[in-house]
Amino acid sequence: MSNDVAPYRQTLHIRDHCLCLHAQRAARVLSRRFDDAFRPYGITSGQFSLMNGLNRPEPPTIGAVAELLAMDRSTVTANLKPLEKAGLVSVSVDPNDRRGRRVALTDKGRTVLGAATPVWISEHALIEREIESGDDLRKALLAIA
Secondary structure, eight states: OOOSSHHHHHHHHHHHHHHHHHHHHHHHHHHHHHHHHHGGGGHHHHHHHHHHHHSSSOOOOOHHHHHHOOOOOHHHHHHHHHHHTSEEEEEETTTTTEEEEEEEEOOHHHHHHHHHHHHHHHHHHHHHSSSSOHHHHHHHHHHOO
């Protein structure tokens, strides 16, 4: 079978230059690193980000959380279920719109988030020292998001 349609040199070029591939690989490595750091608190890196997004003066709507995390509402809802089962969040009917839901950290959730945050700060500082241009990388990622 001929490889003229998708030559190997093209694959190598994409491997070496694809921003999406490199962002996905970095995200997976960072997620695993933070997952390991948060394991003693019974949460994952994704759950930490979700809980942090709920840490607001007023409980946000699921839509607002989805927008913050660049996720769709159904994915946020699915990711809330284990946190709700663990007693870390509560989901209630939105008093302003009975069709909507609002999500809040429980006291237990605030305690876990409070305990995990110094771990995030420490691990994040280590990563910042490992890369040379943390601010430049952050600006570039924010520009895309």
